[in-house]
Amino acid sequence: MSPVLDAVFWVLAVISVAAGIAVFRVDSMARATYALAVSFVAVGAILLLLNLEYIGVITILMMVMEMAVMAIFMIMFMGMNPALMPMSMVHNKVGSLVLALGVFVVLAGGALLVDWPARRGEPAGDLTRSLGEAVMGSKMLVMLTVSPLLFATLVAALVLATPRGRYDRFGDDLRAATPRGPGEQGDQA
Template sequence: MESMNHGIGVDIAFLLLATLAVVTAWRVFRTDSMVRASFFLLVSFIAVGVIMILLAAEYLGVAMFFMMAVEMTVMALFMVMFMMNPAGLNPMNMVHQERISIGAGVVSFLVLSAMALLAVFPDRPVSAGLDPVRSLGNEMLGDSMLIFESAGLVLLTTMIGVVVLSSHRGRYGAATEGSLPPGLEPGGDPAGKPEDDEDGGHHHHHH
């Protein structure tokens, strides 16, 4: 872009960061350790954050660093708590429908990159006088305040929902107390539960 007016250094940095982002994103699904996978994902996000800073969206890039650092740390903790093999001591390849997945990934990449290369997008780069952080702040607390506040409200709702979902017991006993799934036919046996008790012994999930 002639009017973006950046040097060769930015291009080299972008090339390195783009390679880093794609390679680490790929390694997420190719490493044996789930903890390492979450840190690979973190590196991919940080590379994208630096690219955002190169694009003059400083606030978004830095917000990305902070948010993803915390998020991936939480993710690594969850790996250690819940998952088998978090340290990668054994080889791990836990995938299903892999051919379809590879096909879907490749097809979506090809379609999206064909759009990126063939479509004609307007060439209207950021003007040199614009202060991106100031304009974002004015937008969030100005014209788009309702959208911004709605996002906050949705986050609050999420917090309440998360507590309800993950709490061990409700005020009047266990969270699942007395709750039975409805029958498959009217008056029939509850779906799911009794079946689970019968074949729990030789099923592949462990109790």
């Protein structure tokens, strides 16, 4: 790797970790959201340096959109302007810090002490094309498993989030002739 790309990697690495730390250091949730988005964008750019064009780009696009959704949820639930309201809502700060440092020492120690084997094989000429061929070929079962999992997640999330279930609409014995609307007599939501 050229010295320029090496320098770019280190800049992105420092930004990703510093932004990650800032998520839990800044005094508002909106700033925390932006910091997390910056961390993800930096990691996505490192993925681009590793020639993972497709994965890097979808990481950046997905995480930027996710942070936007997260900001909306914070405004909904906090009932305040999250950009202006200072906050510090933590518990067991010292214990968490000790555990996090311990995790870092174990993981980084393992990364540095393990005698990693030499690289096997060479990357394909067009990595995005090779990924598409793998997904539509030998690794199709993976995608066939992930697809119903994502659909099940959609259903489960809706079931959890909806305020009115079938018992609210059809009564405890589920025998009501017509479903009850929100706020009607017998509606328990």
